[in-house]
Each structure stands twice: as C-alpha cells, then as structure tokens.
Amino acid sequence: MSGDRPRLPRALLYGEVSAIVLASVLALPALEAIPPLLVGVPILTYGWLGARIAERAPGNAVGWLLSAPATAAAAGLLGVSYSLWGERHGSPALPLAGAIEVVSASVSPVVIGVSLMLTFQLFPTGRPPSPGWRPVGWFTVAAGVASAAAIATS
Numbered sequence: 261m262s263g264d265r266p267r268l269p270r271a272l273l274y275g276e277v278s279a280i281v282l283a284s285v286l287a288l289p290a291l292e293a294i295p296p297l298l299v300g301v302p303i304l305t306y307g308w309l310g311a312r313i314a315e316r317a318p319g320n321a322v323g324w325l326l327s328a329p330a331t332a333a334a335a336g337l338l339g340v341s342y343s344l345w346g347e348r349h350g351s352p353a354l355p356l357a358g359a360i361e362v363v364s365a366s367v368s369p370v371v372i373g374v375s376l377m378l379t380f381q382l383f384p385t386g387r388p389p390s391p392g393w394r395p396v397g398w399f400t401v402a403a404g405v406a407s408a409a410a411i412a413t414s
Contacts, residue, residue, distance in 0.1 A: 261329065265281075265294045265314060265316075265318070265357045266314065266318045268314075269310065269311035269312075269314035269318075269323065269324075269327055270311055270315065272280040272307065272310075272311060272327050272330075272331050273304075273307050273308060273311040273327075275328075275331065275334070276304060276307045276330055276331055276334040277304060279334040279335055279338040280296055280297065280299075280300035280303065280304065280307070280334050280337060280338070281297075281404070282301070282338055282341075283296040283300075283334075283337045283338040283340070283341035283342075284297045284341075286338075286341035286342055286345045287341045287343070287344065289345075289348065295310065296337050296341060296388050299332070299337060302331045303330050303337070304330070304334075304345050305333055306329065306330040307327055307331065308325075309326055309332060310323050310324070310325070310326030310327030310328070310366075311323070311327055313326060314326075314327055317386075319386065320385065320386035321378075321382050321386040322379055322382055322383055322384065322385075322386050324376050324387075325374075325375045325376075325379040325382065326376075326379060328371060328372075328375040329371065329372040329375040329376060332367070332368045332371035332372050332375070332378060333368060333372055335364070335368060336364045336365075336367075336368025338364075339360045339363060339364025339365075339368070340361065340365075341363060342354060342357060342360055342361075343357045343360055343361035343364070345357070345360070346358075360413055365411065366408045366409075366411035366412035367408050367412075368390065369411075370373075370404045370405075370408040370411070371404070371409050373404065373407075374400055374401060374403075374404035375414030378397060378400055378401075381393060381396060381397055381400070382397075
C-alpha cells in the first residue's frame with residue numbers, strides 16, 4: 261500500500277475478519293444457528309469492495325458507505341454471538357452481554373439500512389445528483405437515528 265492511501269479502510273476490513281472469526285468461535289457450541297463463517301462470506305465481500313474503493317478514492321463517500329454496513333454487520337454478528345454465549349454460560353461469564361445484545365439488535369441493522377440507502381443516493385460520484393437531494397440524505401440519517409432509538413427502547 262502506498263503512503264498516500266488511507267489505512268482506515270484496510271483496518272476496518274481486518275476488524276471485520278477478526279469479528280467474524282471471534283463470533284464463529286463463540287457460536288461453536290450453538291450449532292442450531294447459522295454459522296457466522298457462512299454469514300461472514302458476503303459481509304467480507306462487501307467490506308472488501310468498500311475498502312478497495314475507499315483506498316483508491318478516499319474523497320468518494322461511496323467506498324466508506326460500502327464499508328459501513330459490512331463493519332456494522334460483523335460487529336452485530338459478534339454482539340449476537342457474545343450475548344448468546346453469555347446466556348448459555350450464565351450472566352457472570354461475560355460482562356454486559358444484555359447491553360451488547362440491545363446495541364447489536366438496534367444499531368447494526370439501522371447502520372446497514374441507512375448506509376445502503378445513502379449509497380444509492382450518492383452513487384457513483386459520492387455526492388448528491390443535485391442540491392435538492394441533500395434534504396433526502398439528512399432525512400435518511402434522521403430516520404435511521406429515530407429507528408435505532410425506537411428499537412433500543414422497545
């Protein structure tokens with residue numbers, strides 16, 4: 261990697277790989293669930309694509325918006341595996357298992373949805389097609405924040 265390319269996209273991709281591997285290890289005793297490694301393949305494919313675009317064109321928001329849902333999905337998968345492990349082995353086994361489950365269930369899906377909607381709104385240049393589209397983007401973000409709050413408090 262050359263010195264002028266950002267390192268964050270690659271670091272996010274490595275974090276996604278680590279989260280999926282750790283989620284898979286935590287989910288090993290629970291064979292009734294879909295193994296995180298199988299779910300991780302499309303997540304990592306999406307994350308790789310986002311990292312490649314963000315490395316090559318850091319000013320284009322599309323690469324970052326493609327990386328965000330992959331990172332959120334990997335973190336959500338890890339959070340679900342972590343909370344399931346805590347439930348199976350008793351609450352003292354892992355701290356904050358319940359809180360991590362709430363955050364995983366409320367934030368991850370919203371980040372995925374908002375990122376995908378913004379990707380479609382900003383594709384291919386990373387900017388809205390016209391100034392009239394800016395309120396649509398802000399509304400998308402506000403609806404996502406409201407959705408996460410509603411899910412977390414229900």
